[in-house]
Amino acid sequence: MAHRIADIARALGAVAEGDVDLTVTGASEPATARADQLALAMDPRYGEGIARGQAVAAMLWPGADWQAFGLKAAIFAPRARLAMAGLTRLMDPGPAIAPGVHPLAAIDPTAEIGPEASIGPFVVIGARAVIGPRARIAAHVCVGAGAVIGSDALILDGARIGHHVRIGDRFIAHPGAVIGADGFSFVTPEKSGVEEIRETLGVRQDIRAQSWKRIHSLGAVSIGDDVEIGANSCVDRGTIRNTTIAAGTKLDNLVQVAHNVEIGRDCLLCGQVGIAGSARIGDRVVLGGQCGVIDNIFVGDDVIAGAGTMILTNAPAGRVLLGYPALRMETHVELQKALRRLPRLAARVAEIEKVITKLP
Numbered sequence: 001m002a003h004r005i006a007d008i009a010r011a012l013g014a015v016a017e018g019d020v021d022l023t024v025t026g027a028s029e030p031a032t033a034r035a036d037q038l039a040l041a042m043d044p045r046y047g048e049g050i051a052r053g054q055a056v057a058a059m060l061w062p063g064a065d066w067q068a069f070g071l072k073a074a075i076f077a078p079r080a081r082l083a084m085a086g087l088t089r090l091m092d093p094g095p096a097i098a099p100g101v102h103p104l105a106a107i108d109p110t111a112e113i114g115p116e117a118s119i120g121p122f123v124v125i126g127a128r129a130v131i132g133p134r135a136r137i138a139a140h141v142c143v144g145a146g147a148v149i150g151s152d153a154l155i156l157d158g159a160r161i162g163h164h165v166r167i168g169d170r171f172i173a174h175p176g177a178v179i180g181a182d183g184f185s186f187v188t189p190e191k192s193g194v195e196e197i198r199e200t201l202g203v204r205q206d207i208r209a210q211s212w213k214r215i216h217s218l219g220a221v222s223i224g225d226d227v228e229i230g231a232n233s234c235v236d237r238g239t240i241r242n243t244t245i246a247a248g249t250k251l252d253n254l255v256q257v258a259h260n261v262e263i264g265r266d267c268l269l270c271g272q273v274g275i276a277g278s279a280r281i282g283d284r285v286v287l288g289g290q291c292g293v294i295d296n297i298f299v300g301d302d303v304i305a306g307a308g309t310m311i312l313t314n315a316p317a318g319r320v321l322l323g324y325p326a327l328r329m330e331t332h333v334e335l336q337k338a339l340r341r342l343p344r345l346a347a348r349v350a351e352i353e354k355v356i357t358k359l360p
Contacts, residue, residue: 001025002023002024002025003023003025003090004021005018005020005021005022005057006020006021008024008038008087011090012077013086014076014077014078014083015075016073017073017076018057018067018072018074020073022056022073023036024036024037025037026091027040027059027087028040029046030046030047030049030050030053030058031050031053033053033054034053034054035054035055035056038055038057038059038075038087039053039055039058039059040059040087041060042059042060042061042077042080042084044061044064047064047069050070050071056072057071057072057073058071058074059074059075059076059077060074060077061077061080062077062078063076064076095136095138095154095156097118098120099116099118100118100119101113102121104122105119105120105122105123106123107119107123107125108126108127108128108129108145110128111127111128111129111131112129112131114130114133114135114151115133115134116134118136120137120139122139122140123138123139123143124141125143126144126145126146126147127145129144129146129147130147130149131143131153132149132150132151132169133152135150135151135153135154136153136154137155138159138175140158141157141160141161142159142160143161144161144162147165147166147180148165149171150168150169150171151169151170152170153167153169153170153171153172154171154172154173156173157175157176158176160177160181161180162178162181162220162221163220164180165179165180165220165221166220166221166222167179168224168225168247169225170226171225171227171228173228174231175231176232177230177231177232177234178232178234178235179221179229179235180236180237181237182217182259183243183259184236184259184277185239185259185277186213186214187215188211188212188213189211192210193207193208215239216239217238218239218240219238219240219241219242219243219260220237220238220242220243221236221238222243223244223245224245224246224265225248226247227248227251228250229255230251230253230254230255230271231254233253233254233256233257234255234257235257236259237259238260239259243257243258243260243262245263246267246283247265248265248266249263249264249265249266249268251273253271254271255270255271255272255273255274256274256275258274258276258295259278260278261277261278261279261280262280263281263285264281264285264301265284266283266284267284267285267286269287270287270289270307271289271290272289273288273289273290273293274292274293276292276294279293279294279299280297280298281299282302282303282317283301284301285300285301286304286305287305288305288309290308291307291308291311292310292311293311297311297312297313297314297315298314298315299314299315300314300316300317300318300319301318302317303320304319304321305321305322305326306321306322308324309321309323310323310324310325310326311325313325
């Protein structure tokens with residue numbers, strides 16, 4: 001689909017100069033751009049690539065001399081990544097899911113399918129499930145009995161929505177996401193080794209054989225509006241009450257949210273984050289890749305944790321954390337500096353010991 005430079009700029013709330021009636025059919029990195037593509041050079045570091053490509057229009061940083069690059073038109077993006085969000089939304093055609101219900105879909109007669117919904121092949125929708133208006137459901141998706149999915153949802157190939165899960169509007173589930181599997185809850189008839197060492201902080205008495213009894217999940221999952229779940233991520237259902245994810249929160253690929261977890265609004269959970277059972281996450285929390293949160297603790301509003309951080313205790317609102325165990329970022333940085341000095345310090349101590357041992 002072709003887009004006029006003027007229309008792109010208007011959609012982004014940006015300023016355009018030159019021949020704004022020029023059209024482009026897509027976007028590209030500057031050095032590989034064709035003549036019908038918009039070159040993306042929103043930082044001066046990428047400006048030199050324009051000459052190696054064939055683009056006649058580009059998105060540039062504010063104040064760039066677009067005519068010096070030999071361009072016919074330019075759009076100026078004061079905040080590059082925000083402009084990328086708008087541009088990619090404008091140019092993304094979305095998945096090819098045909099309108100209507102595919103003849104190979106299996107939909108229970110008691111399910112409700114909203115107007116203008118698109119249901120792909122081999123989709124299975126259970127009894128009394130509700131699919132909102134304009135929802136798009138790709139091939140091989142399963143929606144369990146009694147599940148409710150809001151309007152304008154996009155559920156991609158192979159995602160699984162468990163029974164009685166409730167999801168708000170404009171939900172996105174990427175391929176392989178599983179919403180509403182049972183929680184990982186087991187107990188032993190006698191006190192287990194895990195319980196013992198949690199009480200004693202590592203001291204064990206008798207080591208005995210033990211077997212695990214399953215605690216079934218009677219709760220479900222409740223998800224607010226504008227939530228996105230990445231590929232192969234899992235959100236477990238609650239034991240008694242629901243696991244909850246509030247509006248606007250985004251989960252990356254391979255994120256694990258355990259039973260009874262509560263996640264607030266507008267959080268960002270990056271790849272391989274794991275949140276253990278009954279943890280509570282506040283609003284606008286950002287957890288970098290491979291962060292972990294142990295069970296039954298609270299992470300306050302606006303906490304930011306760098307990649308690989310392991311949060312083992314309650315985290316106050318607004319705290320910036322790093323490391324294992326999680327520390328204030330500035331403390332962690334100082335400790336790492338001290339750690340790098342340890343070999344030199346050890347050598348100095350050894351020299352001092354030699355001197356001391358020779359004293360009368």
